[in-house]
Every structure is written in C-alpha cells, then in structure tokens.
Amino acid sequence: MSRLTELLRQARKVDPQLGADLEAEVVELIKRRTFGLVFEPHQPEAVELPGRPVRRGDKVRVLPPRGTAVQSDHRLWRAVRVERVNGQRVVHLVELDADEPDTRAEIEDALVVVAEFRDRIYPGLVETGRVEHAPSKPFHTVINAENYHALEMLTYTHQESVDLIYIDPPYNTGGKFAWLYNDDYVDADDDYQHSKWLAFMDRRLRIARELLKPSGAIMVSIGDDEQHRLRMLMEQIFGVENHVAQLAVEMSTTSGPKTTNAQQGTIVKNVEYVLIYRKSPAFDIEVRHTPLYDGIEKWDANYPLWLNDDGTTESLYQRLDEEPSVRADIERFELVRKTGKLKGTFIGAPGMDLLLSASAAAREFILSNLTRIGRTDTPPVSGRSVDVPIGRWVEHQTDGRTYRLTRSGKGKVWQLYTLDRNYRLSDDYLPRFGRTVIRGDLWRGFHSDMGHVSNEGGVGFANGKKPIRLIKQLVKWANNSPDAVILDFFAGSGTTAHAVAAMNAEDGGSRRSIIVTNNELSKADRKVLAAAGHRAGDPEWEALGVFESKTKPRLLNAFSETAANAEFFNLTYEAPLSVRHNRAFERIAPMLWLRAGSRGRIITELGDAGWDVAEAYGVLTDLDRSSQFTAAVAATEGVVNAFIVTDDDSAFQMVCRELPDGVSPVRLYESYLQNFEINTGRTL
CATH class of the missing domain: 3.40.50.150 (Vaccinia Virus protein VP39)
Structure with a gap:
C-alpha cells in the first residue's frame, strides 16, 4: 500500500480533484469482500417523479417525444434556471457526469424530475x-x-x-x-x-x-x-x-x-x-x-391401548370389536382374521385406515374416547421411581403437571400419552379436527x-x-x-x-x-x-x-369484508426549506400520525389555535399556548407523542417539563430533517 499511497500523493499534487477521486475509489476497493457473496454494487438506482414541477437545482431526464418508440435518454441533467416563455415554463439544463457537459433548454412537459438513491430526500x-x-x-x-x-x-x-x-x-x-x-x-x-x-x-x-x-x-x-x-x-x-x-x-x-x-x-x-x-x-x-399442524389421514399404529377407569389397560382394537355398531362395519368390510386362534376378530391396526374412512360409527367412537386411547412414551425423570403395579396405570403429579404412568411386564416404567393430545384443528387448506403432526420446514x-x-x-x-x-x-x-x-x-x-x-x-x-x-x-x-x-x-x-x-x-373489498380501518397515501418529495419554515406541514402530518401508532384522526392543520391534540398525539406550534396544549394532552387518554415545532432548545425543554409522564416529546422539524440528513450517509 505504501507505493499506492505515494502515487496518490503525486496525483494530488498534479490535480487535487483527480487525486481525491482516485483515493475514494481505492477506499471502496479495499472495502470490497474477497470471499462470501461478491457482487458489483451497481450505480444507485433512480426513480422518476412524473407530475412533479421542475425546480432550480433538480435532476431531470429528457423524455422522448410523445407517441414515439424512441428509447428513453437516461442521461441526467441539472436544472440551472427556469423561466417563462410565451406562457410555458422553459428549463435550462446542464448535463451531469460528463467530461464536457452539454447544455440545452427544454419545455417543462418534455422533462421528468429524477431522484437518485444517493440523493438526500425529504x-x-x-x-x-x-x-x-x-x-x-x-x-x-x-x-x-x-x-x-x-x-x-x-x-x-x-x-x-x-x-x-x-x-x-x-x-x-x-x-x-x-x-x-x-x-x-x-x-x-x-x-x-x-x-x-x-x-x-x-x-x-x-x-x-x-x-x-x-x-x-x-x-x-x-x-x-x-x-x-x-x-x-x-x-x-x-x-x-x-x-x-x-x-x-x-x-x-x-x-x-x-x-x-x-x-x-x-x-x-x-x-x-x-x-x-x-x-x-x-x-x-x-x-x-x-x-x-398438518392433518394426517392415516391411523397411528402407536396408539393400541385402551385405558379403563379402574387403572387397568386393554386393547383398543378389542374394544372396537365389542362395540356393536362398529362390529357391524368390521364384518361388512371383511376386516376380520381369516385363520388362527383369533379367527373372526378384528384385524386391528392394518385395518384401521379403511375402517375409519368407511365407518362413521368407528370415527365417532374414536372421537368420543380420545382421552382413553393411548400409547407409551418416555416418563418424566421424577416418575421413574414411582411405585407402579405391572399392567395398571396410576396418576403422578410433578411440577404442576399430571402424568399417567404404567409398568410393563419386564418392569419398565412408561408414561401413557393419550390421543387427545394429538387431535386438534389442523392448519390445512380445509382445516379439520383430527390427528395432526407439527409442521416442520x-x-x-x-x-x-x-x-x-x-x-x-x-x-x-x-x-x-x-x-x-x-x-x-x-x-x-x-x-x-x-x-x-x-x-x-x-x-x-x-x-x-x-x-x-x-x-x-x-x-x-x-x-x-x-x-x-x-x-x-x-x-x-x-x-x-x-x-x-x-x-x-x-x-x-x-x-x-x-x-x-x-x-x-x-x-x-378486503377492508370492507373484515371491518378494518385503513389509510391510503402517495409518497411525496419535499423541499427542506419548505419543511423548515412549516410550509409542508400538511404533507408531514401523516408521518407524525404513523409514528404515534396510526390511531384516530390525522392532524392536518392547526388553524389559529396553534395547537391540536388527537387520539394518539398532539402538535404545538404556538409555544405561548403551551399550557393549554399540555393540559389537553393530559386530559386525552392514549396520547403517546407530543410534536413541538420550535428552533429554541430552551423553549422545547420548557414544554417537555410540562408534559405528563408517558408522553414522548419530539422536536420538529429538527428531528425530521436530521433523520434524513443522517440516512443519506448510507453506503449504496
């Protein structure tokens, strides 16, 4: 870098501006990533502002003649003078970003104001x-x-x-x-x-x-x-x-x-x-x-147990077989064992999907007994030493929760997890109450x-x-x-x-x-x-x-159907001088309303009173009436912001001291102007 620094020093001696420009480019190159996602930071974008009157100092583009298919001229021009000629506004232009800039004059209708993203906007x-x-x-x-x-x-x-x-x-x-x-x-x-x-x-x-x-x-x-x-x-x-x-x-x-x-x-x-x-x-x-939760049509074979009130357990499939209305459907759809010791009984888990899709009685039985149908799961740590008899279940309370515990024939303690914890309304396109799984990615x-x-x-x-x-x-x-x-x-x-x-x-x-x-x-x-x-x-x-x-x-349509409130806005581009002199208040006003929470009415004018208080905020321009203003703020429940228009810091502090607790004071237009001056410094 020492050689490059010396070359930059020599360039500054010959041409200070060239040296400064080269140094700025070197700084940007040093900032660039050499790993990860590397891409060209293209020129800042620009937005055209059709209908906006051209002011002296604006950047503009020259539009092609109406009705032609000529490609737009993307060169930018600076409006250096505006005059009226034969009833029309004529704008005198100087080309921007050119070694030998052109000059020209165009009627305002042939121009559109442009805001580049590196420009300061208000x-x-x-x-x-x-x-x-x-x-x-x-x-x-x-x-x-x-x-x-x-x-x-x-x-x-x-x-x-x-x-x-x-x-x-x-x-x-x-x-x-x-x-x-x-x-x-x-x-x-x-x-x-x-x-x-x-x-x-x-x-x-x-x-x-x-x-x-x-x-x-x-x-x-x-x-x-x-x-x-x-x-x-x-x-x-x-x-x-x-x-x-x-x-x-x-x-x-x-x-x-x-x-x-x-x-x-x-x-x-x-x-x-x-x-x-x-x-x-x-x-x-x-x-x-x-x-x-996503709904699942298939039966979960991990739920084979039926929990009786006396603490005993038996087979869910046996209980289905013993329910007369369900048994009729089991026979109708031939969901019985064909051979063996259990010949003629319900085949159990392999037949559950067909049974539940075809039998209203089976579906009703399951839905009516969700708290009695269970599976085994890992018990809480505190439950592993509980005295649980083999083949039965008991309730165990710990940490404010109740668990059902059982012990297998081999002596292992299990928690009984009932089906009601796995049945709920799904989040599918057509929500339904039934078995669900938690959705992942x-x-x-x-x-x-x-x-x-x-x-x-x-x-x-x-x-x-x-x-x-x-x-x-x-x-x-x-x-x-x-x-x-x-x-x-x-x-x-x-x-x-x-x-x-x-x-x-x-x-x-x-x-x-x-x-x-x-x-x-x-x-x-x-x-x-x-x-x-x-x-x-x-x-x-x-x-x-x-x-x-x-x-x-x-x-x-949507807000009518849902009984919702809404405000529709167009964004505007204000002149800082107009803002500072309180001539843009009507267009700044909705931003104050937004900052205060988008509730109630928007204060769009103050009239002769010099202050106003709405449901969520208040605005004061006449500090001689600050007592009336602060009293109105205190009397209005829900006010969160007080916007005070003043260039005098001591006067601003005086009003702040009079405001009730919970109301945040904001100094206009200093806070507004400073916000957008700072934001202009972003790296584009």
Missing part, C-alpha cells in the same frame, strides 16, 4: 383515501411509492418498531414479467442480471433491518433462480447466527402441463422458498411462536390455495400473487401477538394487508399492516400507452398501474 405523504369501520381500532397503512424511499421514510416513523417483515420480491427469472431497474427491464440475457438484483435487494434489506425490533424477524419468498444468492446476502446483512429457517412451500403438483415434462425425465418445480432471519436472539426469547398443500388465489380479494392479479393463508400462517407462527406491526414493502396486490385484516377479524386482534407498492405498469401496457402518446403521470397511464387498478380496489 419525504411526505398525501392522503388518497380513508376507510373507517371500527373507530376503536388502529389503521392499516397502504403507501404508493418507490419502496426504497418509502423505507427511508419509515426510518423516521418506525425505527426499531416493526415486529415482522414479509416480502415477495421479484424472482429475477428473466421471463415475461421481468423487473425494472433504473426504468429498464432486466432480462435473462443481461450479463449483470444477478448482480443488479443483488444490489437492488441489498439496499432495501439494509434499511429493513433498521426498522425491525430486536425481537423482530424478516420472511422473504423466493424461487430457485436467486434463493442461494439471497441466502448469502441475508447472512451478510443479518448474520449467519440469525438464520431461523428455510421453508419449502408446496405451490404446485406434478400435474397438468408439467406431467409431460416429468414423464420425459425432467424434475419439475413444485416448491418455492421462504427464508427467515431474525434481528437478534430476542426473537426466540421474547416472542411466542405458535406451532402449526416442509409446508405442504399450498397448491390447493394457488388454485383459488385469483379469487382472493375479488381482483385478478396474475403476476406472482401469494395466497392469504400462507401470510396468515407465517405471521401466526412467527409472532401471534394481537397487536404486532407487520411490514411488506413489495406488496403487489396487497395480500399481506388482506391477511392481517382477516386475522384481526377472526380473533379480535389489533395488528397493523404497513404495505408499500408502486403504480408500475406491465411491459405490454407501457408499450401500448406510449404508442398512443401517453406518459407516466397522465391519467390514462396511472389508471392502469398496479396500485390504482389492483391494490386499491382489492383492499377496499
């Missing part, structure tokens, strides 16, 4: 819809936005506040539903297909980790194409020690069109994966996980859901829609808290929000979902609309986007 939210069916419940939040910037916005409202994240990102198959990167489709013939995808995911997952509580976890659906790369990426971000599971979810069967391929020797795909990582060990210490049967998934929510959506049951069971297993916060920032048609609302409707919970999707169009729709002279931002274009045509109508 987000806001504009309400586009509100449904309220249960005033006492919190609201679900649905955001139309580029999800990277939405995640940055959530670092202000939900830093370390999210219990679970579920996402279903692009699978990067290179197929007809290819995904967009910097407004270009990434197809299978792109040499950087996988590297671009990893850079795309890396930026989002790093911010997502900041949003999780220490006891939180993230669950990511993925296919074969990127599963192995995603797992390595997540281990780099969350740590190998925080890998929880990799689920294989049965999403299809080898039937239909797949049969031909399978018959020719192809191993067809039947599963997709869900990778699960926790933020820290607190996920397994502080959170209650709920086992999931193979999640069977979701192909049944996929056959009906297009009907969920009443809105068709063919591109990778996941079944509601999958999301519900992931949430149920990972964190069945009735007030968990669940985030999905690749929300598509809104299945996660639908699933969370349905869970609340079923058990009375107050879980909150926050979902982010954009108004992206399919490749085919973009081509047709562009040929017709339309652009992003035009009503005809926006009406066909996924948020407007799929997510919003689907969730309006």
Whole structure:
C-alpha cells in the first residue's frame, strides 16, 4: 500500500480533484469482500417523479417525444434556471457526469424530475383515501411509492418498531414479467442480471433491518433462480447466527402441463422458498411462536391401548370389536382374521385406515374416547421411581403437571400419552379436527390455495400473487401477538394487508399492516400507452398501474369484508426549506400520525389555535399556548407523542417539563430533517 499511497500523493499534487477521486475509489476497493457473496454494487438506482414541477437545482431526464418508440435518454441533467416563455415554463439544463457537459433548454412537459438513491430526500405523504369501520381500532397503512424511499421514510416513523417483515420480491427469472431497474427491464440475457438484483435487494434489506425490533424477524419468498444468492446476502446483512429457517412451500403438483415434462425425465418445480432471519436472539426469547399442524389421514399404529377407569389397560382394537355398531362395519368390510386362534376378530391396526374412512360409527367412537386411547412414551425423570403395579396405570403429579404412568411386564416404567393430545384443528387448506403432526420446514398443500388465489380479494392479479393463508400462517407462527406491526414493502396486490385484516377479524386482534407498492405498469401496457402518446403521470397511464387498478380496489373489498380501518397515501418529495419554515406541514402530518401508532384522526392543520391534540398525539406550534396544549394532552387518554415545532432548545425543554409522564416529546422539524440528513450517509 505504501507505493499506492505515494502515487496518490503525486496525483494530488498534479490535480487535487483527480487525486481525491482516485483515493475514494481505492477506499471502496479495499472495502470490497474477497470471499462470501461478491457482487458489483451497481450505480444507485433512480426513480422518476412524473407530475412533479421542475425546480432550480433538480435532476431531470429528457423524455422522448410523445407517441414515439424512441428509447428513453437516461442521461441526467441539472436544472440551472427556469423561466417563462410565451406562457410555458422553459428549463435550462446542464448535463451531469460528463467530461464536457452539454447544455440545452427544454419545455417543462418534455422533462421528468429524477431522484437518485444517493440523493438526500425529504419525504411526505398525501392522503388518497380513508376507510373507517371500527373507530376503536388502529389503521392499516397502504403507501404508493418507490419502496426504497418509502423505507427511508419509515426510518423516521418506525425505527426499531416493526415486529415482522414479509416480502415477495421479484424472482429475477428473466421471463415475461421481468423487473425494472433504473426504468429498464432486466432480462435473462443481461450479463449483470444477478448482480443488479443483488444490489437492488441489498439496499432495501439494509434499511429493513433498521426498522425491525430486536425481537423482530424478516420472511422473504423466493424461487430457485436467486434463493442461494439471497441466502448469502441475508447472512451478510443479518448474520449467519440469525438464520431461523428455510421453508419449502408446496405451490404446485406434478400435474397438468408439467406431467409431460416429468414423464420425459425432467424434475419439475413444485416448491418455492421462504427464508427467515431474525434481528437478534430476542426473537426466540421474547416472542411466542405458535406451532402449526398438518392433518394426517392415516391411523397411528402407536396408539393400541385402551385405558379403563379402574387403572387397568386393554386393547383398543378389542374394544372396537365389542362395540356393536362398529362390529357391524368390521364384518361388512371383511376386516376380520381369516385363520388362527383369533379367527373372526378384528384385524386391528392394518385395518384401521379403511375402517375409519368407511365407518362413521368407528370415527365417532374414536372421537368420543380420545382421552382413553393411548400409547407409551418416555416418563418424566421424577416418575421413574414411582411405585407402579405391572399392567395398571396410576396418576403422578410433578411440577404442576399430571402424568399417567404404567409398568410393563419386564418392569419398565412408561408414561401413557393419550390421543387427545394429538387431535386438534389442523392448519390445512380445509382445516379439520383430527390427528395432526407439527409442521416442520416442509409446508405442504399450498397448491390447493394457488388454485383459488385469483379469487382472493375479488381482483385478478396474475403476476406472482401469494395466497392469504400462507401470510396468515407465517405471521401466526412467527409472532401471534394481537397487536404486532407487520411490514411488506413489495406488496403487489396487497395480500399481506388482506391477511392481517382477516386475522384481526377472526380473533379480535389489533395488528397493523404497513404495505408499500408502486403504480408500475406491465411491459405490454407501457408499450401500448406510449404508442398512443401517453406518459407516466397522465391519467390514462396511472389508471392502469398496479396500485390504482389492483391494490386499491382489492383492499377496499378486503377492508370492507373484515371491518378494518385503513389509510391510503402517495409518497411525496419535499423541499427542506419548505419543511423548515412549516410550509409542508400538511404533507408531514401523516408521518407524525404513523409514528404515534396510526390511531384516530390525522392532524392536518392547526388553524389559529396553534395547537391540536388527537387520539394518539398532539402538535404545538404556538409555544405561548403551551399550557393549554399540555393540559389537553393530559386530559386525552392514549396520547403517546407530543410534536413541538420550535428552533429554541430552551423553549422545547420548557414544554417537555410540562408534559405528563408517558408522553414522548419530539422536536420538529429538527428531528425530521436530521433523520434524513443522517440516512443519506448510507453506503449504496
């Protein structure tokens, strides 16, 4: 390195800027991994902001003429001056990132403002819809936005506040539903297909980790194409020690069109994966996980015993044989021994599957006697020395639990484990009461859901829609808290929000979902609309986007069915000067409401009073009225935050001292501005 350091010193003497640029590149090269998952950290992505007026200092792109098939010009320009000429706004531009930058002037209609991911952004939210069916419940939040910037916005409202994240990102198959990167489709013939995808995911997952509580976890659906790369990426971000599971979810069967391929020797795909990582060990210490159960049709031959009330045991199969209604079916289906000493008696375990499938009487007998049917199992340590007579059972109590113990003819003590502990309602597509097994990392049967998934929510959506049951069971297993916060920032048609609302409707919970999707169009729709002279931002274009045509109508149906509350928002990009001077309050206001827990009304204006208090929070701008404000906060049960707009630290501290215990003060707009200034320093 000493030789390189000397060369850099010499370069700085000749050209200070060149020397500084070279040194920055060397620093980045040193940071790069030489083992593990190594990929090209592609240029930061950019998002176009159609409809946003061009301001001096903005980055812009020049759009192709309307109605043409000309490829978009991806060069970036800086707006250095805006003037009005013949009633039109004309913007003077200088090319960015060019050795010899061009200059040009364009009318505003030919330009679109661009935000790069390395740029400092100051987000806001504009309400586009509100449904309220249960005033006492919190609201679900649905955001139309580029999800990277939405995640940055959530670092202000939900830093370390999210219990679970579920996402279903692009699978990067290179197929007809290819995904967009910097407004270009990434197809299978792109040499950087996988590297671009990893850079795309890396930026989002790093911010997502900041949003999780220490006891939180993230669950990511993925296919074969990127599963192995995603797992390595997540281990780099969350740590190998925080890998929880990799689920294989049965999403299809080898039937239909797949049969031909399978018959020719192809191993067809039947599963997709869900990778699960926790933020820290607190996920397994502080959170209650709920086992999931799959139903089993077959009889478990390990349950041959019948427990009598007097402490004796006998054969379950003999008791079935002695039950008149069951015996009739045993004879009808010829389930009797043909030879030997026991000729004519029930054949026992080998005939149980047929008997239970064909005989209602046998099924009723089993269900009515679950506590009498048993098998032997290892006894508790304290039970091994209990005086138990051979061939009989006794009850043994220890550590607040009751065990049934028996002794075999060879003198060994056993615990009797009764069938009622293995019969319950299953978590299958069609739940039923019966024998079950605890589900492991193979999640069977979701192909049944996929056959009906297009009907969920009443809105068709063919591109990778996941079944509601999958999301519900992931949430149920990972964190069945009735007030968990669940985030999905690749929300598509809104299945996660639908699933969370349905869970609340079923058990009375107050879980909150926050979902982010954009108004992206399919490749085919973009081509047709562009040929017709339309652009992003035009009503005809926006009406066909996924948020407007799929997510919003689907969730309006879902929230109506489940009596849920919800707010719909569009993300905006604010000027810091407007924020600092309190001219953007109406668009910052929903973020304050989100930070306070998404309950009750949103304070959108303060009027002449200079303060207001809603169900969950209050806002004060006129510090001369702080006494009235703090009295109203104290009188309103459920207030958790007080947002105080002031540049004066001593005045802020004065109001803080007057606030009741349990109310957290937040200084505006210092906390907001500082949050996004700090976040700009992330490594992209």
